Amino acid sequence: MRDLExxxxGLDFSGGYDEKKAARDAVVERIQMLAARYGDAAATLAADFYNEIADGAGASVADAVLADTATDASVAGSVRYSAKLLFGQEPDADAFRRACAASLARFVKKAANDTVSKNAVRDGRRGAKFARVPSGSETCMFCVMLASRGFVYANRETAGEFDHFHDHCDCRVVVGFGDDAGVEGYDPDALYEKWAESDHYDYMRLRAERDKGNNYQKYLEKLSRRSDAINAGRG
Ligand SMILES: [Zn+2]
Structure with a gap:
């Protein structure tokens, strides 16, 4: 990331339209190169990590494969979008720099996450699953409920990777084989107890009994439909 910074x-964004465009295109090329280089490195680390987890769990799976890194087109799209910060009424080169750094970090992280997802979906029948793991001090009871289920989710989406259910939600979605995946401090049974003792548990049960069409029921049905579809697709 220092390379990019x-x-x-070193680029000058204070020139006229053509100079700015040239500087922007130079940034596009540089980030394409760095996204490929760092993305590959991140994917390789993620594959090693996945192999270790599988080994540790005694799962007999093939060596992890690497996911593709960001395409040149998606990098160009992202940088060009951020470059609007340079061409507006009040150009903000610093904001553009920050946006570029954030884009690169996102592309690199995605290569690592995609690598884990790709292999976990491949190895779903051999027990690879995702879990939602709470981290940080604040966790709402909805997240506790999802987390208490352990390694049951077929992919990142069903574990709610992109859903943040409460303020300051920094729950992570992690891969594992079986419930004891060695994630430090993650104890689904303890979370289940915590959830079962909460008002949220009573509330959910009451709602489920009172109204079969309620959101929780729908949510669970959606989860199981999604994982069924994924399991069927893996056939
Ligand atoms: Zn959360």
């Missing part, structure tokens, strides 16, 4: 700092 130094590179972007």
């Amino acid at each position: 130094a590179f972007v700092k």
Whole structure:
């Protein structure tokens, strides 16, 4: 990331339209190159990590494969979008620099996450599943409920990777084989007890009994439909 910082700092965004465009295109090329290089490195680490988890759990799976890194087109799209910050009424080169750094970080992280997802979906029949793991001090009872189910989710989406159910939600979605995946401090049984003792548990049960069409029921049905579809697709 330092490479990018130094590179972007060395560019001049104060010129006219053509100069700015040239500087923007230079950033596009640089981030394409770095997204491929760092993305590959991140994917390789993620594959090693996945192999270790599978080994640790005694799962007999093939060596993890790497996911593709960001395409040149998606990098170009993202940087060009951020470059609006340079061409507006009040150009903000610093905001553009920050946006570029954030894009690169996102592309690199995605290569790692995609690698884990790709292999976990491949190995779903051999027990690879995702869990929602609470982290941080605040966790709402809905997250506790999802987390208490352990490694049951067929993919990141069903574990609610992109859903943040409460303020400051920093729940992570992690891969594992079986409930004891060695995630430090993650204890689904303890979470289940915590959830079962909460008002939220009573509330959910009451609602489920009172109204079969309620959101919780729908949510669970959606989860199981999704994982059925994924399991069927894996056939
Ligand atoms: Zn959460």
